[in-house]
Amino acid sequence: MAEARAALLLRRLAGGVARAGFRHGVHPPECKELTAALPIRRMPFPDEVVLPLRQHAGKPARLVVRKGDHVERGDVVAVADGFVSSPVHASATGRVIDVDWWPHPDGSMCQSVRIALDRWSGQLPRPRVVPDWHGLTPAQVVQAVQDAGVVGLGGAAFPTHVKLQPPPGTTIDTLVVNGAECEPYLTTDHRIMVEYAERVHFGIRIMMHALGVPRCIVGVERNKPDAIAALERTRPADLDVTILPLTVKYPQGAEKLLIKSVLDREVPSGKLPASVGVIVQNVGSIAALAEIFETGLPLIERIVTVSGHGVQRPANLIVPVGTKARDLLAACGGLTDDAAEVLFGGPMMGNAVSNLDAPLLKGTTGVVVLTESEVRGREETACIRCGHCLDACPMFLNPSLLGDLARLGRYDDMQKERLGDCMLCGSCSYVCPSNIPLAQLFSASKSALRRNAATAGVKS
Amino acid sequence: MSRDATEPLVIAAAPHLKGRDSTARIMWTVVGSLAPIVVAATYFFGPSALLVIGASCLGALGIERLLGKGGTLADGSAVITGILLGLTLPAGMPLWMAALGGAFAIGFGKLLFGGLGHNIFNPALLGRAFLQAAFPVAITTWPAITVPHWWSLRGDNFALPFMRASAADAVTAATPLGLMKFEHKGTALVNLMLGTTGGSLGETAGLLILLCGAYLAWRRYLNWRIPVSILVTVALLSDALHAIDPARYPAALFMIFSGGLLLGAVFMATDMVTAPVTNAGRWIFGAGIGLLVVVIRVWGGLPEGVMYAILLMNAVVPFINRATQPRPFGPRVVQEPAT
Numbered sequence: 026m027a028e029a030r031a032a033l034l035l036r037r038l039a040g041g042v043a044r045a046g047f048r049h050g051v052h053p054p055e056c057k058e059l060t061a062a063l064p065i066r067r068m069p070f071p072d073e074v075v076l077p078l079r080q081h082a083g084k085p086a087r088l089v090v091r092k093g094d095h096v097e098r099g100d101v102v103a104v105a106d107g108f109v110s111s112p113v114h115a116s117a118t119g120r121v122i123d124v125d126w127w128p129h130p131d132g133s134m135c136q137s138v139r140i141a142l143d144r145w146s147g148q149l150p151r152p153r154v155v156p157d158w159h160g161l162t163p164a165q166v167v168q169a170v171q172d173a174g175v176v177g178l179g180g181a182a183f184p185t186h187v188k189l190q191p192p193p194g195t196t197i198d199t200l201v202v203n204g205a206e207c208e209p210y211l212t213t214d215h216r217i218m219v220e221y222a223e224r225v226h227f228g229i230r231i232m233m234h235a236l237g238v239p240r241c242i243v244g245v246e247r248n249k250p251d252a253i254a255a256l257e258r259t260r261p262a263d264l265d266v267t268i269l270p271l272t273v274k275y276p277q278g279a280e281k282l283l284i285k286s287v288l289d290r291e292v293p294s295g296k297l298p299a300s301v302g303v304i305v306q307n308v309g310s311i312a313a314l315a316e317i318f319e320t321g322l323p324l325i326e327r328i329v330t331v332s333g334h335g336v337q338r339p340a341n342l343i344v345p346v347g348t349k350a351r352d353l354l355a356a357c358g359g360l361t362d363d364a365a366e367v368l369f370g371g372p373m374m375g376n377a378v379s380n381l382d383a384p385l386l387k388g389t390t391g392v393v394v395l396t397e398s399e400v401r402g403r404e405e406t407a408c409i410r411c412g413h414c415l416d417a418c419p420m421f422l423n424p425s426l427l428g429d430l431a432r433l434g435r436y437d438d439m440q441k442e443r444l445g446d447c448m449l450c451g452s453c454s455y456v457c458p459s460n461i462p463l464a465q466l467f468s469a470s471k472s473a474l475r476r477n478a479a480t481a482g483v484k485s
Numbered sequence: 486m487s488r489d490a491t492e493p494l495v496i497a498a499a500p501h502l503k504g505r506d507s508t509a510r511i512m513w514t515v516v517g518s519l520a521p522i523v524v525a526a527t528y529f530f531g532p533s534a535l536l537v538i539g540a541s542c543l544g545a546l547g548i549e550r551l552l553g554k555g556g557t558l559a560d561g562s563a564v565i566t567g568i569l570l571g572l573t574l575p576a577g578m579p580l581w582m583a584a585l586g587g588a589f590a591i592g593f594g595k596l597l598f599g600g601l602g603h604n605i606f607n608p609a610l611l612g613r614a615f616l617q618a619a620f621p622v623a624i625t626t627w628p629a630i631t632v633p634h635w636w637s638l639r640g641d642n643f644a645l646p647f648m649r650a651s652a653a654d655a656v657t658a659a660t661p662l663g664l665m666k667f668e669h670k671g672t673a674l675v676n677l678m679l680g681t682t683g684g685s686l687g688e689t690a691g692l693l694i695l696l697c698g699a700y701l702a703w704r705r706y707l708n709w710r711i712p713v714s715i716l717v718t719v720a721l722l723s724d725a726l727h728a729i730d731p732a733r734y735p736a737a738l739f740m741i742f743s744g745g746l747l748l749g750a751v752f753m754a755t756d757m758v759t760a761p762v763t764n765a766g767r768w769i770f771g772a773g774i775g776l777l778v779v780v781i782r783v784w785g786g787l788p789e790g791v792m793y794a795i796l797l798m799n800a801v802v803p804f805i806n807r808a809t810q811p812r813p814f815g816p817r818v819v820q821e822p823a824t
Contacts, residue, residue: 053502054502293816294814365495368501373500373501374499375501377494377495377501378496379494403497403503406601407508407602408602409602410758410759410760411757411762412763413506415763420813421811421812421813422811423762423763449499454499454500455502458506458511464499464500468498
C-alpha cells in the first residue's frame with residue numbers, strides 16, 4: 026500500500042495529473058451520464074426465466090432437475106461439474122416447463138432450464154442458515170463460494186472460488202479490486218460502489234481472510250468521484266485497504282493492465298495474476314460474495330445497466346438471472362424507433378444478440394442498445410500504415426501485421442506474433458481510420474487456432 | 486411509442502463504437518494544411534504557382550479516375566500527391582510536364598503497386614524523380630523572385646509538348662543551395678525562413694511549413710518523431726562539418742531552411758503509407774534521411790538531396806518495421822521458478 030501510495034504521489038508531483046497507469050489504450054466516449062446518477066431499483070419478476078447450464082468459464086453445470094419439477098427460489102437446478110465449474114440456482118419459484126436447447130447470448134444454443142414462475146408465489150426463498158465467516162477455514166470459504174455459484178460478474182464469469190485458491194507455490198501479497206468499469210455506458214459497478222460500499226468492504230474482509238493477504242487496493246477510475254468518496258467513507262480502520270483513483274482510459278479494467286496501473290507489475294505472457302502475487306476480483310463479484318455471508322442466498326440475481334440511446338428508459342436494475350432480454354427491455358419502456366443493435370455487455374467488448382429471447386447470464390454486465398446512426402457507415406478501406414493501432418494496443422502487439430496475417434490465414438505465424446496476448450479489447454479496431462475489423466479478425470483467428478489444436482490429433 | 490422488438494437487429498462484431506478518424510478525414514485534413522503553403526507559393530510566384538500545382542493535380546486525379554478502383558478519388562490521397570508534386574516544381578515549369586508528372590506519380594507510384602496503402606515509395610517524390618530524369622533542364626530553371634508584375638508568368642508555362650521552351654523571356658535565378666554549392670555564397674537566414682528566395686514553389690517559406698506541420702502533428706495525423714529526427718540529424722551533422730571548415734560547409738540553420746528539406750521532412754517523409762509504423766522505426770527512418778541529405782548535399786554532385794534521401798529510406802521501411810517490433814507487455818526476463 027505504501028508503495029502504491031508513494032508511486033501515486035510521485036506521479037502527481039511529476040505530472041500534475043496522476044498518470045497511474047498502463048501505456049497506450051483509447052478514449053471512447055463514456056456515455057455514462059445516462060445512468061450514472063440513477064439509483065439501483067428492482068425489476069418486477071418476469072413470467073418466465075431461462076437458465077443456461079453454461080454461464081461461467083469452465084465446465085458447464087450438470088443438470089439435477091427434470092421437466093415438471095417444482096423449484097423454490099434459490100434451489101439448485103444444476104451442480105458444479107468439477108472444481109473449475111459452478112452450480113446454477115433457480116432465480117425464481119416456479120415449475121420447470123422444459124429442459125432443452127435455447128438461444129444463448131453468445132449466438133449459440135445451450136442446454137437451458139426454463140422455469141414458468143408461480144403466479145401466486147411471494148418469491149421468498151426458503152429459510153437459510155447464514156454461514157459465519159469468522160469460523161470458516163479458507164477451504165470452507167472456497168466451498169461456500171462455489172456452492173453459492175458466484176462467478177466473476179465483470180463479464181468473464183470466471184468462477185470466483187477458483188481464484189480464491191491460488192496455485193500451490195505462489196504467494197499472494199495483494200488483493201486488487203476492480204472498480205475501473207472502463208466500458209462506455211455501463212454503470213453497474215459504479216452504483217454498487219456508491220450504494221453498497223459497506224457490502225463491498227465486507228466482501229473484501231472475507232476475501233482477505235480466505236486468501237490470507239495482508240493488503241487490498243481498490244482501483245476506481247476518476248470519473249466516479251462519488252464511488253471513491255463512498256468507499257473512502259466506509260473504509261474499515263483495522264484493514265489495510267487503499268482506494269486508488271485511476272486515469273480514465275480504456276481498457277483500464279483489463280486484469281493485466283489494472284495490475285500494471287495499481288502496482289506497476291507486469292504479468293508475464295500466458296501467466297495468471299497469481300504469478301506476480303496478485304488476485305483480481307471485480308467489485309460486483311465481491312459484493313455478491315458478501316451477500317452469501319449476509320443472507321445465505323446463492324447468486325440468483327445481479328445488477329445490470331440497461332442503457333443506450335436506443336432504449337426508452339435507461340436504468341440500473343436488480344434482475345433475476347435468466348431474465349430474457351425482451352422482458353428486461355420491456356421493463357425499461359422498450360426500444361426507441363431508431364434502435365438498431367442490442368448488445369450484451371458494453372459497446373467495446375460486448376456482443377450483439379440476434380434473438381431477444383436470449384437470457385441474462387450471471388456475467389452479463391449490462392444491456393446496451395445502439396441506434397441506427399451509431400452503427401451505420403463502416404465501409405472498410407485499405408490499410409494506410411498509419412500505425413495508430415500500434416499506438417493503441419495496450420499489450421504492445423502489432424495489430425496491423427496481425428491483421429495482414431489473419432487475412433492470409435497464417436494463424437501459426439500470428440501465434441508467433443503473440444496473438445495469445447490479445448485480449449480482444451478492440452482498441453485497434455476503434456482507432457483504425459480504414460475501419461479494418463481487427464478485433465474480429467483476431468477473435469476468428471483464435472477460434473481457428475483452438476479448432477486446429479482440437480483436431481490436430483484426429484487428422485494425423 | 487416504442488418499437489416492436491421483433492424487427493431484425495443489426496449483428497456486428499465488437500467493438501461497436503468507432504473513433505471518428507477515417508482515411509478520407511485524415512487525407513483531407515492534410516490537404517487543408519497544405520492550403521496555406523499553396524497560398525504562399527502563389528504570393529511569391531504569382532499565377533504560375535496555381536497553374537503548375539493545378540496541372541499536377543489534374544494529372545494525378547485524371548489517372549486515378551481512369552485506372553483507380555471505384556471511389557478512390559474521394560479519399561483525397563491523389564489530391565495530396567498532386568499538390569505535393571506541384572510544390573516541388575519550379576514556377577516556370579511547362580504545364581504539360583507537371584500534368585505528366587502527376588499522372589506518373591499516381592500511375593506508377595501508387596496504382597501499379599495496388600493502390601493506396603500498398604505503394605513502397607512516396608508517389609509525389611517518384612513523380613518528381615521521373616520529371617528530373619525526363620526534363621532535367623526545365624526542372625532546374627528557377628525563375629527570379631523579382632518580376633515586373635505579380636501576375637506575370639514566371640516562365641513558359643504554356644509551352645506545348647516537345648517544343649523547345651522559349652527560355653529567353655524568363656529571368657532565372659539560382660537557389661540558395663545552388664549558390665552555396667557552386668559559388669560558395671550564403672543567403673540571409675531571414676529570407677530562407679520567410680520564403681523570399683529562389684527555389685521550388687512550396688519549399689521556400691520554411692516557417693510556414695513548420696507551422697502547418699505542427700498543426701497536423703497536434704491532430705496526430707503526422708508523427709512528429711520523423712521530422713524531428715530528420716532535422717536533428719541534419720543539424721548535428723552539418724554543425725560538426727561546419728566546425729571543421731566553416732568556409733566550405735554551411736551552418737546547421739542554413740541547411741535546415743534551404744532547399745526542400747522542410748517540405749520533405751514535414752510532408753513527404755511523414756507520408757503514413759511509406760513511413761515505418763513503429764516509433765523506434767520512425768526515429769531510425771528520420772535519422773537515415775537526415776544522414777543521406779547531408780551526404781548528398783555536401784559530397785554529391787547535386788545541390789539538393791532530399792528527394793533521393795527519402796526515396797532511398799522508403800525502400801528500407803519494411804526492414805525497419807521488422808527490426809523494430811514493439812516490446813512485448815510483460816517482464817523483460819521471465820524468471821522460471823526453480824524446480
